[in-house]
Every structure is written in structure tokens, then in C-alpha cells.
Amino acid sequence: MTSLSIAEAAERTGLTAHTLRYYERDGLLLHSVDRAPSGHRRYTDEDLRWIQMVTRLRATGMPIRDVRRYAALVREGDGNEAERLALLLAHREVVERQLAEVTGHLRAIDHKIALYENKVAPAP
């Protein structure tokens, strides 16, 4: 079992050390990160796997407070899987709607781009 410093964990997760501390303080992690005798944080593989899930939720636009709620459910342990599922399904729907919306807008922007391309370097 490897165990990483906060700088290494930051590099591995693509977050900053600041953000890692912030997530921990804010209850987005499943528990306080282990400490070396010096008091420095030591991140386990399990920590990193969870942080990756948090990153996925954040990267798809889930607000911090919802991630916190999801983390709280997981922390509680077995028995609330239906609730976790509901949370993820609700998020999934939001993300899909957003993807569709953005895709639609992008298509419209593409039309604009095509107009400019014709103006700048007209098709023969």
C-alpha cells in the first residue's frame, strides 16, 4: 500500500494541495486523511480512488454540497444504496440535459463559423 504526501496526491489527482485540504475540511472525503508522525497527510490508494470519484462528480458539474451529501451517504455504510443511486441518477439526468443543450448551442455556433469561413476564404 503506497502512501503519498499531499504534493504527490495533488500531482496524481490533478488537484492542488490547497484543494485537497479544502475538500477534506469541507467533508467531501470519507474520513480524515491519515497522518505521518510529523503531522503531514498521507494519502492511500483508497483515498485517491475516492478523490477520483469526487473529481468526476465535480467535473460533471455537481455542486460541492451534493458531493458532500453523497460522501455522507457512503460514510454511513451499507443500507442507503437506494439513496445514493437516486442521487447519482438525478445528477446523470442533469448532466445529460446539459450535454444536449451545449451540443445544440455548439451546432448553432458552427453555423456562424461556417459563415465566417466563407467570408474569410470563400469556397471556390
Next chain:
Amino acid sequence: MTSLSIAEAAERTGLTAHTLRYYERDGLLLHSVDRAPSGHRRYTDEDLRWIQMVTRLRATGMPIRDVRRYAALVREGDGNEAERLALLLAHREVVERQLAEVTGHLRAIDHKIALYENKVAPAP
């Protein structure tokens, strides 16, 4: 040519009256909106079309300052089409990368969802 009050324009564009004033103040529109003799804003169809473009750019994540730059280019008039095109193409690329990233994360979240679905209501 219809011309709408700020409340009507808000309804039509899906923005709030607050946001419409804010966009105008911040230079996101092509020019100051016309006024009725009372001083109230009157939005033309052309205004609404431009605001729709702004909305598309914003909804795809373009920062306010970039929208402002694009608006400035359009305001300048003919001759800078290549620059406008470059701005839109750059934005397009950002959006596509983002769409790909979000889609990837969503797929991973879907796996998690599938696990929970099996746990909550196991497949027969």
C-alpha cells in the same frame, strides 16, 4: 418591427431583467439599447438575435470577457472577420474538449450507477 420592454425581453431570452442590464453595462451588447421617451429600454428583434448569440456563447461556457471581445469585434464592423473566426474556432475547440471530458466522466459514473442498480434491485 416589434420592440419590447425589458421584462418582455427577459421572458423572450430566458435571462432576467437584471442580467440584461448587466450585459449592456458590461459591453456585451453591440450598442446601448434604444429608449422610449420615458427612458425605458426598448429591445428590437435585432437586439434579441444578438442576445441569443451571447446566450449561446455563455451557455457553452465562454467567459464574459471573451464575449465582450467578440462583441467589440462585431461592433467595429467589416474587416476583422478573420479575428472573429479565430475567436469562435478557439472557443469551439474548448467546448469540444469539455464535452469529451464530461462524456468520459459520465460513462464512469454510469458504471457506478450500474453497480448500485444491481445492489438495489439485482438482475434476475
Next chain:
DNA sequence: GCTTGACTTGGAGCGCACTCCAAGTCGGAC
């Protein structure tokens, strides 16, 4: 003439998600 409601303004305030600061601690190299 008074009320009502939709608007006007400059400027302040807000929520989110970080991001940074100051002051301190620790372990290891020299």
C-alpha cells in the same frame, strides 16, 4: 392629484469554489 406598477440608476452584496497568507512545525542535510 394620487396611487400603482413598471421601469431607471449607481453601487453594494452574494454564492460558489477555490486560492492564498502568515505564522508555525518537523525531519533531514550539512
Next chain:
DNA sequence: GTCCGACTTGGAGTGCGCTCCAAGTCAAGC
């Protein structure tokens, strides 16, 4: 033993994009 660099903390600060407030104006209805 002292220097360095990586870390620690509580709390303050930042940037973005709105969002709201207070005080005022205007036109229409009664």
C-alpha cells in the same frame, strides 16, 4: 545547531457572474 523545504493551521482574499437594493421617475387609471 542551523538551514531548508515541505508541510501544518485558521482565516482572509479572490474572481466570476450575477443579483439585489434604495431612491427616484414616468405614464396610465381612477
